[in-house]
Amino acid sequence: MSEKPVRLTEPPAGYAAWLTELKARIHTAQQRATLAVNRELVLLYWQIGRDILARQAEQGWGAKVIERLAEDLRLAFPEMKGFSPRNLKYMRAFAQAWPDEAIVQEALAQLPWYHHLALLDKLPDSETRRWYAAKAIEHNWSRNILVMQIETRLLERSGQAVSNFPMTLPKPQSDLARESLKDPYRFDFLGLTDEAQEREIEAALVKHVTEFLLELGAGFAFVGRQVLLDVGGDEFFIDLLFYHLKLRCYVVIELKGGKFKPEHLGQLGFYMTAVDRQIKHEQDNPTIGLLLCKSKNKVVAEYALGDKSQPMGIAEYKMLESLPAELQTSLPSIEQIERELMGG
Numbered sequence: 001m002s003e004k005p006v007r008l009t010e011p012p013a014g015y016a017a018w019l020t021e022l023k024a025r026i027h028t029a030q031q032r033a034t035l036a037v038n039r040e041l042v043l044l045y046w047q048i049g050r051d052i053l054a055r056q057a058e059q060g061w062g063a064k065v066i067e068r069l070a071e072d073l074r075l076a077f078p079e080m081k082g083f084s085p086r087n088l089k090y091m092r093a094f095a096q097a098w099p100d101e102a103i104v105q106e107a108l109a110q111l112p113w114y115h116h117l118a119l120l121d122k123l124p125d126s127e128t129r130r131w132y133a134a135k136a137i138e139h140n141w142s143r144n145i146l147v148m149q150i151e152t153r154l155l156e157r158s159g160q161a162v163s164n165f166p167m168t169l170p171k172p173q174s175d176l177a178r179e180s181l182k183d184p185y186r187f188d189f190l191g192l193t194d195e196a197q198e199r200e201i202e203a204a205l206v207k208h209v210t211e212f213l214l215e216l217g218a219g220f221a222f223v224g225r226q227v228l229l230d231v232g233g234d235e236f237f238i239d240l241l242f243y244h245l246k247l248r249c250y251v252v253i254e255l256k257g258g259k260f261k262p263e264h265l266g267q268l269g270f271y272m273t274a275v276d277r278q279i280k281h282e283q284d285n286p287t288i289g290l291l292l293c294k295s296k297n298k299v300v301a302e303y304a305l306g307d308k309s310q311p312m313g314i315a316e317y318k319m320l321e322s323l324p325a326e327l328q329t330s331l332p333s334i335e336q337i338e339r340e341l342m343g344g
Helices: 015-059 064-076 085-097 101-106 113-122 126-139 143-151 173-180 198-207 209-216 264-278 298-305 334-341
Strands: 220-231 234-244 249-259 288-295 312-318
Touching (some): 015 064, 015 085, 015 101, 064 085, 113 126, 113 143, 126 143, 198 209, 198 220, 198 249, 220 264, 234 264, 249 264, 264 288, 298 312
Parallel strands (some): 288 312
Antiparallel strands (some): 220 234, 234 249
């Protein structure tokens, strides 16, 4: 009688848990190995770039030496890629941009080489590069996400929303809340123009919730759209509700299709109070409100927040200014989006 295949035999007690633990350890080891290889490669490229710079400066070697070096290295290491004249010039630029080896070893070596090429190609100064490099490491951005964040000017927009957080939240939560909001928010990914209405934008944001979460930034988790609140028997609906994992609080987002008006904050504050009383848990921090409008007068916004005791922020959102004619007919209508959201 033949034996059962190994996969069909009953494993001993505790085997499944041990296997799960082993898989996690192997996966971690693989990640560490990949990171170690990347670290050594980035450091090697920096050292090659530093040597090229030094020899060109001290011995007057011209640009032609890079062509010669590329050919000699490819002959010596035919199995290795990355020794093209173009990449050697990037190595020189990399070493020139980061002359301090300690910074390269301690931080920059955590990023893949192609991230560094994006930083060199798209950013003119070291401080800006340092900021985006730190964010890419912190949030584990892919190269495409890094490029997108640079092109949408994340640095200039971060922490720019008008808010009353310093007066309504304790430190360091007030600083983190301020840094978590932007102004303006870029909704180009929706494919909608400035003529889009509030509900149309809201539905499209849920349709493209992955891109929306990326634009909101790290820490935001989507809870729901048109969230029902029953207050004294009357029904009210929150446009968009999120939870912020770092701030440990709910975030109510209200969309307004026109210019900011002070009375908008009354509605937002009402929703925030309802969330605090009906949804928030005891361990959660007070709910934060974000009002997104098409435009705002900054002075009016600051005045409107002046007497508010609830933590609120006001920011603009930007859509496509115009849409190519060939794309206009291919976009789904608001009715189609609504049907998809409802599962129809």
